[in-house]
Amino acid sequence: MSIAKNKDGIESLNCDNHYARLPAHFYNKQMPDGISDPKMVSLNPQVLALLGLDSEVNSDVYSDALLQLCSGNYLPAGFEPLAMKYTGHQFGHYNPDLGDGRGLLLAQVKPASVDTDGADSPTWDLHLKGAGRTPYSRQGDGRAVLRSSIREYLCSAAMQGLGIPTTQALSVVVGSDAVMREQVEQAAMVVRVAESHVRFGHFEHFYYTQRLDDLKLMLDYTLTQHFPDALTAEVPYLAFYKQVVTTTAELMAHWQAVGFVHGVMNTDNMSILGQTFDYGPFAFQDNFDPAYVCNHTDYSGRYAFNQQPQVGYWNLMALGRSLTPFMDIAPLNETLQTYDDIFLAKLRQLMRAKLGLQQVQDGDGELIKNLLEILASNEVDYTHFFRLLSGFDSTLDGAEVALNSAIRDQFIDREVFDAWAVQYQQRLALESSVDDDRKVQMNRANPKFILRNYLAQQAIEQAADYDYSLVNELLNVFANPFDEHSEFEALAALPPEWGRKMVLSCSS
Template sequence: MILSNQYATFDWAGSRVEPTPLQAPRLLLVNYPLAEALGMALSDQQWLEVTSGTRLLPDMAPFAQVYAGHQFGGYSPRLGDGRALLLGEVVAPDGQRWDLHLKGAGKTPYSRFGDGRAVLRSSLREYLASEALHHLGIPTTRALCLVGSEEPVYREQVEPGAAVLRVAQSHLRFGHFEYFYYSGEAERIPALLDYLIQTQWPDLSQDQAGYAALFERVVQRTATLIARWQAVGFCHGVMNTDNMSMLGLTLDYGPYGFLDGYNPGHICNHSDHAGRYAYDQQPTVGYWNLQRLAQALSGLVPVESLRQALDGYEYALLSSFSEAMRQKLGLAAWEDEDPALFRDMFNLMAAQQVDYSCWFRRLALLAPEGPVPEPLLALLSDAGAWDDWFGRYQARLAREGRDHGDKVAQMNAVNPKYVLRNHLAQQAIERAERGDMSEAALLLQVLSRPFDEQPEFDYYAAPAPEWAGQICVSCSS
């Protein structure tokens, strides 16, 4: 089940560090279905001990990775796992390899002035979000176990400590390669690329041609990931290069948020004063980050190969997003006028701050002919402004001549009824901080079936209340 930590054999790529046990730990959540899929049949006591840092399983070799990154556009030369440890590797029954990564494990050589701890608020936010995105079909790290503690942790205020055990096929980031490139140790980079090829993409050769193909793969995966974020209205909030996955996974959940009222310039991170990581900037930032990775690989991959791969980013992102929008609007075929239909819809949504998730879900109710359903009209502050658009959209549906039921099924299969709105996460956090995990468990249950009708949980599908706009999430979240 658990192998010795292969990455830890690169003693130059980080530091061996033992986790610092949490004080008075208590088990809060275990992702039992995921544990079963990984072949990890542990008792609750074992989950508690491993995630609290009080016990290591056989062959675990805790290792803090070193990496760098461009943070808000500026280069930070030495970051690394400041509060997390790569514990080991698991090979699941299906043969897939997974990293076990413990966040909140205590100080490491890369903690800088930090305490190496995580708080319950941010740990639960990561657990909820990673599982929510997984069930939406968006590539992501996943949460395996959450442990709380009575240990006080100092942030803007004193908060209860916690640790979350997360898994991913790999936790390699763009920043790993930047670190060795800019620190004058570029000769280390081939070993990391070979490791990624060996563990994830054995179809690639471990040479210049293989490295070029690897970079192209990273470009394509990053583009499609961000297209999926945009389609579902997800804002990451802090797309620094040290938070960008080489596998195109959603990595490091902090000040994330799903759109409530549609605002293309929405900034979910209150630390992002200039709006660098606003919702509508995510595609551009993804490309900028890939350029930084290309620079780090420029000594190993011909510049022309890097450029060609980067040139494919925009097409991959736009084609993926366009296909997603076609699906979201229940269209079976493509017409040249569709981009204008999409653009005009988004302009109207922005002008009236229409709730993003509710809009697409309720749009399925609109038939090719007949009146606009009341649940859809209820989202609009000026329904008259939509008359022309509704007419064009209904005519578009009529031209396809599809069965209305088939169209509804298609739309409901891609437009979630339930997303992790910030106020829902906040309510779960507040109850968890009082020792009650029931709301978090219920929310996870609802979010595990985001596309299904769950009438008993319609509260979770409603537009956000007014007070939700006052919730503040920042890099410390």
Template sequence: MQDEVQLTSQDFDLGRVWNNRFANLGPAFFSARTPTPVREPYWVARSQSMARELGLEDDWWRSQEALEAFSGNRPLVGSRPLASVYSGHQFGVWAGQLGDGRAIMLGEVQASDGNSLELQLKGSGSTPYSRMGDGRAVLRSTIREFLCSEAMHALGIPSTRALCMTGSDQPVRRETLETAAVLARTAPSFIRFGHFEHFSHTEQHEELKKLTDFVIDGFYPECRDAPNPAAALLAAVTSRTAALMAGWQAVGFCHGVMNTDNMSILGLTLDYGPFQFMDGFDPNHIPNHTDTGGRYSYKRQPQVAYWNLFALGQALLPLIGEPDETMAALEPYKAIFPAAQDMRMAAKLGFTNSNEGTSALINDLLALMAKERTDYPIFWRRWAQHLAGQPVETVLDLFHDRPGIENCMQQLQELESKFGQQPNANLALGSSPAIVLRNHLAEQAIALANQKDFSMIQQLLDVLENPFSEHPNHTTWAGFPPDWASSIQISCSS
């Protein structure tokens, strides 16, 4: 369906300083592209915390001009809209050239701390990289990304952020006929592993070096003086990615589509599609119902991340020079990831350090939880609450295998005796959220939004921004999912 709305000619001034460094890399890296307007846009949701980080006033959005600007209907003063080109591996297969098919980067705006943040409009129309697509995002998927990116940030897991989202009754065809939405999202950079793969596979080695220098100078300056800066960059990205995977695994987050073009060079959670926070614990859980082979199941995420890093290493090989140096830069992943995961899981137990005892207890707990499909967020929250003084029965009652969980509680007592200290309840409470964005919560917010009721989105955002606190007014949101939640199917179009 063709858009019939015309771009409003008068620019909107956000009142921030723009610094369009990526646009200065040159035409090999992008295509200039103006957003395609949507019909009669309306506000759906805004993140005031993100707005404050950008240094915007609380009422920044209270004008028709702002609404039009963040719907793609009006230019922003100082912006240089573009769509970047990249390539990548999708489900382990080389997919060739890809690119920003439904996201247009407006440029880099200076935040309140003086750093620059890239600002994108996702769902703002077709680009040269849309591959026959319409370049639109639908209300359903945009709500999910808006909420989850802000929720992950509040959980302390590196992520892109969301500033606001707008909607339109303009129809968009996916599995069914839906309505359009536009998400304004931010990150220090949206550069992906796939950007490096693109210039390496097309043998544009000068551009590959230019991109590498850009990333090092802008985000990894400690790599500049290394004997081999490209190898040092790979090692630094490896470290960040390993830490990111530990965060995902500890909180029970499943991404769903870990293609190399969805991997951030800064170690951020990027491109929320068929993601899910697990309900019942299942190491083999596959959040994306189109992933029939289970490549991106929960338990495989750390392995896939290493595979993707290897692909990045191959892309950087023309600059690194020696395969041995490439592999040496990747090798620390094998130690960094398990160590980071052990620390995160020990914290959920209430211990500041991991050791053989905490690891053994974690393994036994996870095995027991997997056998019974115990609710992952609720178990860990009740464990932390027990450490804070709640009756142990709140934990025991989650299991049919009473001897199994009692054995785990006995292990905990032995650890207390061995180390001469009790677990830190505050540490455990601060490591196991009271609420996460479960699929059924997002579905309920989407159902209301389809009726033009956006109140639950804002209420969910307010709660998800404080995930480690109790929310007495929303106890059902922190409770067990309804029976129908297990039938929710999420695909790549989500």
């Protein structure tokens, strides 16, 4: 039957804590350590709506209940907080000592507005990041700080607005507790919302410890909850693997097309659902650099921008290895070998959309490759260029192509752009759409607003002084990053020199 919202709203969430029904050694149940004097930095109305909660938080009781929940100081009835145990490969090396070291899965809930017995209603994990020490914290304090919390919150919203598969974030809360990182910082918390927090590393944990009964249980749980179609396949685990290969390959294509650098693609940071997961030292490209490394501890460049597709393949290989106790390796390898074709097909689809190309032509791959090369050699801003390109005048003749001056002036070597522009003009001639229609289509594929690291840094610095206005302005534009938002024009500006190619730590 339908559950009506009561005064504070939060108690109306319907808990279905299916992960907590797995054996006790899959996790550690514990209460969160709340933060003192919590203040709500930002609350995402879109994520509130996902949970069936009111986006207009008018009631003081409702607002306070949300604040206390999001700061780890209050748990509604039915919440069963737990820290998951998993392992994974970090920078290519297996680490057995991983798990939720500073976060807790608070509950798995159905939206407050749906029937409790609604078979098709979604279940959302509510995960509190910064909740204190767990048995898997190793040498850490289990806390999160304001800067890392704001960055995860904003980037989750940015990726959602871009249409890229991602976990989401409900809130950022800051407290008065001091946390030591490179310096003393403010403790903060993020409530992450996702369909699942199961990672590649969950399966690696049971594979490397040779607890095969538990590995099978983990697989069966995952298929039942998240891959029900695979259960009826001839070989269910292979069908599951095929879906993960596909969604992961397509996610990598999305990252490359938008110029996103994850920074820490360890297998414990890979979602089984092919969603962007665990935002740490991430970045979006500014002046385009295929070899951009945004993580200052990535000395070898393993997780550079141009390495991400190959790392996705490597991580899937590690996941496939965990399935070998239950099936032959040959079909797993055959499935893995489809990865490149899936990735390239999706990437070319996305890049054609960025170029305003609706048809498929044989030379499209070369046109895209040549463009990326000249963007890199001229250090052109990636997002700004593609947004400008929508204004390309394809009606100019011969040498007049060079009159696309606003675009041309982004290049140091204008002649190299002119040569590419002629190729582009010839390619556009094969399309049926006129320039005005193409511009509309391209502006739906090329965002005006992305989370540039300098913007995140400015928002963090303001928030440290209890000014949360920039955080919320960014949240606003990221809900629709393809729109003009003329009142927020400054947020689309090119980065200052100090804000280019920022390199960040895992605590950023």
